[in-house]
Amino acid sequence: MAGQAATAAGSADNLTAGKAVGAAVIGNVLEWYDFSVYAYLATILARQFFPSENPTTALLTAFAAFGIGFVVRPLGGILIGRMGDTHGRKAALLLTIFMMAFGTVAIGLLPAYESIGVLAPVLLVACRLAQGFAAGGEWGGSTAFIVEWAPRNRRGFYGSFQQASVAGGLLLGSAAAAAFSSLLPTEAMESWGWRLPFLLGGLLIPLGIYMRRNIDETPAYREAKAEVARKGEAEAGNWTLAGRAFGFTILWTVSYYVMLNYMPTFTQAYAGLTRSEALWSNSIGLLVLVVAVPLMGMLSDRVGRKPLLLACCLAFVVLTYPLFLLVLSGGGLRTVILVQIVFALMIAAFSGPGPAAISEIFPTASRSTYMSTGYSIAVAVFGGFAPYIATWLIARTGSPLSPTFYLIAAAIVSTLVILRLRETAHSDLA
Numbered sequence: 333m334a335g336q337a338a339t340a341a342g343s344a345d346n347l348t349a350g351k352a353v354g355a356a357v358i359g360n361v362l363e364w365y366d367f368s369v370y371a372y373l374a375t376i377l378a379r380q381f382f383p384s385e386n387p388t389t390a391l392l393t394a395f396a397a398f399g400i401g402f403v404v405r406p407l408g409g410i411l412i413g414r415m416g417d418t419h420g421r422k423a424a425l426l427l428t429i430f431m432m433a434f435g436t437v438a439i440g441l442l443p444a445y446e447s448i449g450v451l452a453p454v455l456l457v458a459c460r461l462a463q464g465f466a467a468g469g470e471w472g473g474s475t476a477f478i479v480e481w482a483p484r485n486r487r488g489f490y491g492s493f494q495q496a497s498v499a500g501g502l503l504l505g506s507a508a509a510a511a512f513s514s515l516l517p518t519e520a521m522e523s524w525g526w527r528l529p530f531l532l533g534g535l536l537i538p539l540g541i542y543m544r545r546n547i548d549e550t551p552a553y554r555e556a557k558a559e560v561a562r563k564g565e566a567e568a569g570n571w572t573l574a575g576r577a578f579g580f581t582i583l584w585t586v587s588y589y590v591m592l593n594y595m596p597t598f599t600q601a602y603a604g605l606t607r608s609e610a611l612w613s614n615s616i617g618l619l620v621l622v623v624a625v626p627l628m629g630m631l632s633d634r635v636g637r638k639p640l641l642l643a644c645c646l647a648f649v650v651l652t653y654p655l656f657l658l659v660l661s662g663g664g665l666r667t668v669i670l671v672q673i674v675f676a677l678m679i680a681a682f683s684g685p686g687p688a689a690i691s692e693i694f695p696t697a698s699r700s701t702y703m704s705t706g707y708s709i710a711v712a713v714f715g716g717f718a719p720y721i722a723t724w725l726i727a728r729t730g731s732p733l734s735p736t737f738y739l740i741a742a743a744i745v746s747t748l749v750i751l752r753l754r755e756t757a758h759s760d761l762a
Contacts, residue, residue, distance in 0.1 A: 363467070367466075369533065371398055392727070402716020410705050413701040439456065441527070472703045475703065476699045487691070495683040581707050629687075632689075655674060695762040
């Protein structure tokens with residue numbers, strides 16, 4: 333009887349964890365759809381908000397506005413992350429989804445440059461700042477929430493759904509942009525159709541809000557708060573650990589924003605793809621990533637986090653240049669799809685174990701604050717401006733292969749950091 337009772341209790345706990353993680357994942361998908369759809373419509377937004385006789389200048393300005401959304405991510409990471417540690421993960425996640433919804437719908441409603449002049453790009457940047465602030469708190473809050481709900485021997489698998497949901501949001505954004513570009517005439521897409529993906533994001537957000545209002549706080553967080561209350565002292569700062577999270581994240585963020593946000597623009601400009609072809613190709617790569625990430629997370633629970641993380645770093649050092657060369661070889665859509673699938677599998681080797689591995693660096697009582705801070709600063713410095721840096725490198729050197737060196741350098745730095753981390757796959761959360 334005792335064994336049956338324990339089994340029933342375990343099943344109930346697993347059901348509660350599954351519902352909580354599912355609610356976090358659905359909200360995460362919708363938030364990252366909202367945040368990423370900008371990049372997939374960058375060429376249109378450049379003409380609508382940053383008109384210029386030089387298309388490269390307009391695109392650079394549009395990607396700079398994209399990057400501006402990342403400048404405030406560290407501030408969002410610190411403030412919303414602190415809120416997650418003091419008032420609970422649930423409260424922080426509700427705030428981020430409200431803010432992201434506001435910024436996204438506002439972009440879809442903004443008048444273009446020809447209607448209100450310089451005020452148009454100013455308002456666009458303000459919307460990106462609101463989205464960036466929300467994103468800064470969302471990543472760390474949802475990662476901590478999901479990993480803390482996970483059973484001890486399945487943190488890699490559970491945590492991988494955080495990153496799979498980010499990729500799912502990017503996939504949804506890419507697919508929406510591709511669908512509208514395919515269904516609407518070019519003139520309609522340029523004049524008003526680009527607004528629809530942003531407004532669609534606003535319609536989807538209430539679902540995420542409903543899901544998140546009905547989730548429970550994580551057991552690990554409740555225990556940590558009780559321990560702090562018992563001791564009568566706050567958790568000490570963990571800036572050294574935040575520094576490790578910063579270095580850990582560099583390749584992760586650069587590979588994401590070059591290969592999954594910038595790639596549609598790159599393949600249109602240098603591989604001869606149409607807008608819809610580039611977006612559908614990107615969507616296929618994202619679909620592979622969404623499927624592969626949980627498999628890699630599950631594998632990390634068996635073999636450890638570091639082997640997969642280091643394999644990804646090595647792959648980016650060795651394969652990035654030849655794969656970009658293949659894209660530029662003139663092979664067309666099929667070749668680009670093949671390359672994006674390979675890159676998706678490489679990224680999955682990091683993104684599967686990544687959420688659990690970075691969470692396991694920190695103690696529970698201060699996890700949300702310092703993990704969000706280290707991660708968000710790395711994303712702001714290296715990831716958010718990755719499309720801008722890639723475009724600038726090509727303009728500066730005249731070589732479409734120049735972004736590969738940015739990816740390779742990022743891989744080398746993250747390798748050095750990961751080598752110094754201890755293996756945490758089979759240890760309890762601190």
